[in-house]
Amino acid sequence: MKIKSAIIGCLSFLVVGLAQAQDNWNWPSDPQMEDKAREYNAAYNDYMKSGEFLKAKKPLHWLLTNAPDLNEALYINGVKVYEGAAEQATDESEISSFQDSVLTVYDLRKELYDNEPRWIANKAYYAYKFYKGNKDKVDIATKLFERTIEIHGKLEPSSLNGAYFDAIYRNFAYNKAYTPEEVINKYEFIMSKLDEDEAAGTNVATSKATLDQLLAAMEIINCDFIENNMGPKLAEDPTNLKLAKQIFQYAVKEKCTNSDVFLLALETIDNDSPTFSTSQVRGMRYMQNSEYAKAGELFEKALTLAETDEQKAEIHWDMAKVHANLGRKSQARSSALKAGELNPERESDAHSFIGGLIMSSSNDCRGGESRVKDYSIFIAAYNAYAKAGDSQGMAQAKSRFPSKEELFTEGYQVGDTINTGCWVGQSVALATRD
16 A cells, blocks of 8 residues: 555645644733743744654643643644654553554544544544554554544545555454454445545555455455355345445456356346346356256347457357257357358357257258268268368268268269258268268
């Protein structure tokens, strides 16, 4: 995550706050107290400007205790002083105390000035910075990030989203603070905000990568979780598009696309907002389940959504397989030829596919009256294989040609033309296998 930019964003808030806090000084009415307040105010400012934060905290503390409403600058600068003191201290207990004081300064500021929206994101960032490695305090950071979102609707700068989810990750790892479902909901919410920022022109690639890495490190999403935790919820409400998209995304990542849950999610998405890809993949899943009629319906739908000849060729190729499995061989041939026409790279496969269709039609096309005519379909198959450059198919087809004796017996000669009949319906030049 871009911590540097997050710090710059937070400091810019502080600079604005300081500029606005120069007016309305409320000095103590007692002359001696006023003199001391002026002295300590000058002292802590001098120490702060010279970077001597450990020395600055003593006069600042006196002012916070004895003249708390002196000026909002005490609280704006107080954050800087206690943060600097925490960085300069060497004793662990003192470091912790100074870090706590940073957040306390924000609490005191809220009581006196009631302007939480101006600095809540800063406070959340400091809580994350100080407490992210502390099992007992990391939840303070998550709650402050959530308070920021409650007030502003989002986190700014956008890089704070990565810090927020890192705090969630740590709270989950340290304390099992959330259920897996709660983690996913938080992840999806943060991602939606990052999408909004991205649409507005912000570069969120690093933050999104951070979220994905942290979610993967939690090891809560796997095929069993998708099947057993998310699947039943979608089955109960198949119109839950948000859940369907989650399942689709996670199933693809985890390679669980052969599950019934994935198919159900795909159906929900495709019914709501069909695209070429969703309809095609859905059709392919039905093909895998041998539900060829359903697959055909989805491929026809995908064909209406195809935008390029290559996509149309894919669908015609898929439809060729559907027709073949439903016994519609003539339609299967037409679809295969169309696929080859739209995508020349498919042409060879199409002719080889047609050769196979013809070879498998021996029983369907056998009339039983002429062996030459019955065997002529294998010549048609040979021709298809030849167009495909499929030498193995050609050899198989030729082995089923009629023999010279069969041609002679029925009064034919090599080279004579005969129509195969049946769905093949081609006129072929007779040849023999021997």
